[in-house]
Amino acid sequence: MPQLVIEDFAPQIVWLVITFGLLYLTLARGALPRIATVLEQRRDKIADDLDDAARLKQEAEDALKDYEAALADARGKALEIAAQTRATLTADVERHTESLQQALDARMAEAEERIAATKAEAMKSVRSVASDAAAAIIGKLLGDTADGDTVTSAVDAELRAG
Amino acid sequence: MPAGGCCHPAATESESARETVLAADQHDPFSHSPMEQFEIQRYIPMDLAGFDVSFTNSSLFMVIATGLIVLFLTMGMRHRAMIPGRLQSVVELSYEFVANMMRDTVGPEGQKFFPFVFTLFMFVLFCNMIGMVPYTFTVTSHIIVTFALALAIFIGVTILGFIKHGVGYLRLFVPHGVPAALLPLIVVIEVISYLSRPISLSVRLFANMMAGHTMLKVFGGFIVMLGIWGGWLPLAFSVAFVGLEVLVAFLQAYVFAVLTCIYLNDALHLH
Numbered sequence: 001m002p003q004l005v006i007e008d009f010a011p012q013i014v015w016l017v018i019t020f021g022l023l024y025l026t027l028a029r030g031a032l033p034r035i036a037t038v039l040e041q042r043r044d045k046i047a048d049d050l051d052d053a054a055r056l057k058q059e060a061e062d063a064l065k066d067y068e069a070a071l072a073d074a075r076g077k078a079l080e081i082a083a084q085t086r087a088t089l090t091a092d093v094e095r096h097t098e099s100l101q102q103a104l105d106a107r108m109a110e111a112e113e114r115i116a117a118t119k120a121e122a123m124k125s126v127r128s129v130a131s132d133a134a135a136a137i138i139g140k141l142l143g144d145t146a147d148g149d150t151v152t153s154a155v156d157a158e159l160r161a162g
Numbered sequence: 163m164p165a166g167g168c169c170h171p172a173a174t175e176s177e178s179a180r181e182t183v184l185a186a187d188q189h190d191p192f193s194h195s196p197m198e199q200f201e202i203q204r205y206i207p208m209d210l211a212g213f214d215v216s217f218t219n220s221s222l223f224m225v226i227a228t229g230l231i232v233l234f235l236t237m238g239m240r241h242r243a244m245i246p247g248r249l250q251s252v253v254e255l256s257y258e259f260v261a262n263m264m265r266d267t268v269g270p271e272g273q274k275f276f277p278f279v280f281t282l283f284m285f286v287l288f289c290n291m292i293g294m295v296p297y298t299f300t301v302t303s304h305i306i307v308t309f310a311l312a313l314a315i316f317i318g319v320t321i322l323g324f325i326k327h328g329v330g331y332l333r334l335f336v337p338h339g340v341p342a343a344l345l346p347l348i349v350v351i352e353v354i355s356y357l358s359r360p361i362s363l364s365v366r367l368f369a370n371m372m373a374g375h376t377m378l379k380v381f382g383g384f385i386v387m388l389g390i391w392g393g394w395l396p397l398a399f400s401v402a403f404v405g406l407e408v409l410v411a412f413l414q415a416y417v418f419a420v421l422t423c424i425y426l427n428d429a430l431h432l433h
Contacts, residue, residue: 001197001200002197002198002200002201002202002304003200003303003304003305003306003368003372004305005202007214008202008218008220008304008306009306010213010214010215011202011204011214011215011216011217011218011220011221012202012218012220012221012304012306012307012310013306013307013310014213014214014215015215015217015218015220015221015224015225016224016301016307016310016311017310018224019221019224019225019227019228019285020224020228020281020285020311022228023228023231023232023281023284023285024277024278024281026232027231027232027235027277027280027281027284028277028278028281030236031232031235031236031239032257032276032277032280034239034242035235035239035253035254035257036257037242038239038242038243038254039254039257039258041244042244045244
């Protein structure tokens with residue numbers, strides 16, 4: 001078995017010590033700290049980026065809150081303005097309606113007065129026409145001219161009864 | 163045959179016969195023992211103050227492994243990119259892998275020993291993986307290499323334990339909640355198990371690597387021996403076994419590093 005040749009032990013141990021020692025020194029002094037630095041830088045960068053992201057998220061959330069507050073404010077104001085406008089308009093309408101009503105009432109009263117006057121006039125005309133007609137009828141029927149006053153009082157009596 | 167040649171027919175005959183023998187020798191699967199791949203060859207024989215420090219095939223592959231690790235790490239971190247490329251991802255992955263392993267087994271106090279464990283893991287991993295390439299030499303298939311590593315870890319951890327806890331480190335051998343009557347026996351068992359750590363650690367890695375490579379060699383021999391008709395079965399087995407061996411190569415490097423972490427943990431925090 002070549003592994004048990006005692007004469008071969010010394011060179012293997014010597015070269016193991018040389019190569020392993022050199023490798024250890026190279027890695028411990030040079031290569032490993034370099035890798036550690038890179039890894040650390042990356043960890044720091046990632047942590048920084050995460051912090052930034054958290055900060056930006058916070059800012060975005062704040063902005064959203066502000067926006068929502070502004071929106072609610074604007075909506076409140078809009079409602080208020082709408083209510084005000086509605087009230088003003090309603091008042092306007094009411095005022096107009098009232099004045100119109102008054103005008104209409106006045107015109108109606110006037111019209112009624114005129115109707116009453118016309119009616120009275122008409123009644124008066126009816127009386128004289130009726131009296132004349134009655135007197136004419138009486139004259140034709142009786143061949144005699146009737147006394148005007150009598151006819152008139154008779155017509156009056158009839159009108160009152162009718 | 164050049165004109166005026168002096169070659170005797172007999173000589174030519176014997177020469178060609180030797181060539182035939184050589185050719186047969188090269189094609190005979192059993193001309194090479196499966197253990198031949200583990201032989202140490204001295205490329206540059208050297209001697210320093212009575213010690214044999216020859217540059218061998220083992221040394222060559224230790225140097226190659228070391229070079230590849232350094233190349234891998236420096237090429238990977240060449241750009242030091244914030245967003246890593248493919249190679250940098252692999253480098254960072256290996257770093258994080260060992261770092262997580264240490265964090266899980268040793269805790270934050272083990273940070274000081276991270277470079278050592280990382281070096282150990284990478285060295286064993288690269289030696290194992292390079293050994294999977296045909297015609298290479300597997301450094302970790304030699305007990306002396308794994309034992310030297312394990313013994314260094316064992317001695318280092320023991321010294322660390324005594325520095326950290328003084329004589330109190332011996333409490334490691336006295337588990338809690340053991341009846342007084344059993345204590346002598348338990349302490350003896352604990353001491354033996356502690357002392358056998360370097361052996362179990364080194365033999366596990368060495369035996370795994372040696373067994374795997376020997377098996378591959380033996381089945382490779384079967385392929386050649388059974389030829390085009392019967393060789394498919396061992397070939398299929400060899401292909402599957404190479405996959406398993408790659409897994410073993412990684413797993414043994416991991417186990418070696420994890421056990422080192424566990425020993426470190428014992429030395430740092432007495433249980």
